[in-house]
Amino acid sequence: MSSDSQPGGPAPGEWFRVWLRIGLQSFGGGVTTISLIRQELVERGKWVTPDEYVRDFALCQLAPGVNILGIAVIFGRRLGGRFGIPLALAGLLLPSATVTACITAGYVQVKSTTAVVAALRGVMPAVAGLGIATALQTSQAPLRGSREEGFPSTLVALLLVAIPAVAVLHWNVPTVYVLLIASLLGALCVYGERRIWKAKP
Amino acid sequence: MNPVRLFLLILRSSLLSTGGFGNVPALHTDLVGGGVTSDATFAESLAIGQISPGPNGLWVVSLGFLVSGWAGALAATLAVVLPPLLVLLVERLYNRVQDHPAVEGFIRGLSLAVVGVFLVVMGRLLAGFRHDSLALTVAAVACGLGLSKRVPVLFVVLGSAIVGIVASKM
Numbered sequence: 001m002s003s004d005s006q007p008g009g010p011a012p013g014e015w016f017r018v019w020l021r022i023g024l025q026s027f028g029g030g031v032t033t034i035s036l037i038r039q040e041l042v043e044r045g046k047w048v049t050p051d052e053y054v055r056d057f058a059l060c061q062l063a064p065g066v067n068i069l070g071i072a073v074i075f076g077r078r079l080g081g082r083f084g085i086p087l088a089l090a091g092l093l094l095p096s097a098t099v100t101a102c103i104t105a106g107y108v109q110v111k112s113t114t115a116v117v118a119a120l121r122g123v124m125p126a127v128a129g130l131g132i133a134t135a136l137q138t139s140q141a142p143l144r145g146s147r148e149e150g151f152p153s154t155l156v157a158l159l160l161v162a163i164p165a166v167a168v169l170h171w172n173v174p175t176v177y178v179l180l181i182a183s184l185l186g187a188l189c190v191y192g193e194r195r196i197w198k199a200k201p
Numbered sequence: 202m203n204p205v206r207l208f209l210l211i212l213r214s215s216l217l218s219t220g221g222f223g224n225v226p227a228l229h230t231d232l233v234g235g236g237v238t239s240d241a242t243f244a245e246s247l248a249i250g251q252i253s254p255g256p257n258g259l260w261v262v263s264l265g266f267l268v269s270g271w272a273g274a275l276a277a278t279l280a281v282v283l284p285p286l287l288v289l290l291v292e293r294l295y296n297r298v299q300d301h302p303a304v305e306g307f308i309r310g311l312s313l314a315v316v317g318v319f320l321v322v323m324g325r326l327l328a329g330f331r332h333d334s335l336a337l338t339v340a341a342v343a344c345g346l347g348l349s350k351r352v353p354v355l356f357v358v359l360g361s362a363i364v365g366i367v368a369s370k371m
Contacts, residue, residue: 023255033256062308063291065215065284066258073288089282096255097262101274103253104266107245115366122339122365124244125330126358129340130251131323133347134222139316142309160310165317168226175227176217179314186310187303194302 009047009079012087018045019072019091026096033068047079068092149193156189202237204269204276211261211280216287218315219308221257226318228261229325232268242267244326251358335368 010018018040026033034057041048048056060070069089076088110116139161146157164182167173214227225247232238246267250260258281265277298304330336339361346352 026254026256059292059295060285060288061219062295062304063285063288064217064219065287066221066256066281067219067285068221068256069258069282069285070288073285074292077289085286093255093259093278093282096253097259097274097278100249100253100255100259100262101266101271104246104249104263104274105271107249108267114369118369119362119365120241120245121333121336121368122361122363123248123358124241125327125333125336125340126343126361127244127248127251128323128326129343129345130347130354130357131222131225131247131326132320132340133344135316135319135323136348138220138312138319142312145309157309157313160313161317161320163317164314165321168230168318169321175230175318176213178318179217179227179311182314182317183307183311186313187307190306190309191303 009081009084010045012081012083015076015080015084016087016091019088020095023092023094023096034071037068037071041075041079048075153193160186202232202269202273204265204272207265207269207273208276208280211265211277212283215258215261215281215284219311221260222319223315224258224261226315226322228264229322232264233325238264238268240326240329248358251354335364339364 009015022033022036022040026036038053042050042053056071056074057067059074060067063070069092072088072092073085076085078084080087107116143154143157146153160182164178167178168175210228210231211224214224214231218224218227229243233240233243243264246264247260249263250257253259253263259278261277261281262274265273265275267273269276327337327340330340343357343361346357347354
């Protein structure tokens with residue numbers, strides 16, 4: 001699981017094309033993109049070992065922002081040479097961001113036509129439903145961790161979901177502060193549980 | 202909206218979240234709560250983000266366009282590129298902090314809280330449909346399909362558009 005596999009990386013042109021392929025093929029969001037990246041870097045290019053990929057993917061989840069862009073940054077620096085990061089980001093984003101903006105521009109043109117207005121009555125609730133599914137899936141990993149630790153930890157975890165929701169809904173606390181406070185509470189709880197509680201004789 | 206201000210709002214919300222949709226709740230507060238745009242426009246940008254190629258996080262490019270035109274789309278793209286660069290810093294610290302309980306707790310607290318506020322935003326998007334049984338059924342079916350992961354999201358969105366059009370003809 002070495003992280004210094006610079007020699008044997010792809011040439012800049014090929015590196016750019018790899019990310020271009022990933023960006024253009026990834027319809028339908030995160031899961032598709034993640035498997036495409038794995039396919040290109042681990043299976044096809046063999047520049048990254050499966051272990052390395054798992055570790056680096058975990059790293060990206062600790063970093064802020066879009067995880068997939070984090071992967072492009074990590075491997076861009078390690079494998080792509082001097083311009084590895086900008087080449088990977090440009091390949092991944094230029095075509096897909098342009099297409100997204102163009103679809104939106106096209107949408108603005110047809111927005112008030114009757115067919116689109118009718119379609120939105122289906123699309124808007126579907127987006128909300130998909131969002132709820134995303135939220136439930138995101139909650140699984142942290143909740144599973146808490147369940148394994150027992151009832152008090154599960155209770156704290158559920159409160160860390162519920163209190164921020166109430167804070168935003170009824171107390172009008174700005175979302176950014178809610179997230180920051182919940183993160184600090186989480187840090188405090190796990191730290192307290194491991195270092196203070198368990199340290200008692 | 203001024204693209205520079207939009208850039209700063211997206212940057213702030215993305216710095217304090219992880220994943221492509223992690224910035225949804227904060228941006229909803231800033232833009233819909235701040236009266237810059239409506240729930241409907243916000244949902245449209247999420248829908249376009251779902252059907253266009255690239256990482257999920259690019260939904261903000263659509264939001265940027267709807268709020269401030271091409272300059273907004275550019276501002277959103279730049280704002281979404283910068284926070285992931287911090288992964289280089291995380292990588293450097295990783296070996297020292299990976300087993301520290303406070304780090305694990307911070308990430309866990311953040312992801313749980315995002316779930317809570319995210320559900321509130323989705324509830325607000327649905328609030329306008331609370332007397333519309335067809336729309337609520339579509340939401341429930343979409344949620345089920347999303348959880349099953351059997352059907353690509355693209356088809357769920359397109360299918361829901363067809364349901365909306367067919368319902369209007371009846």
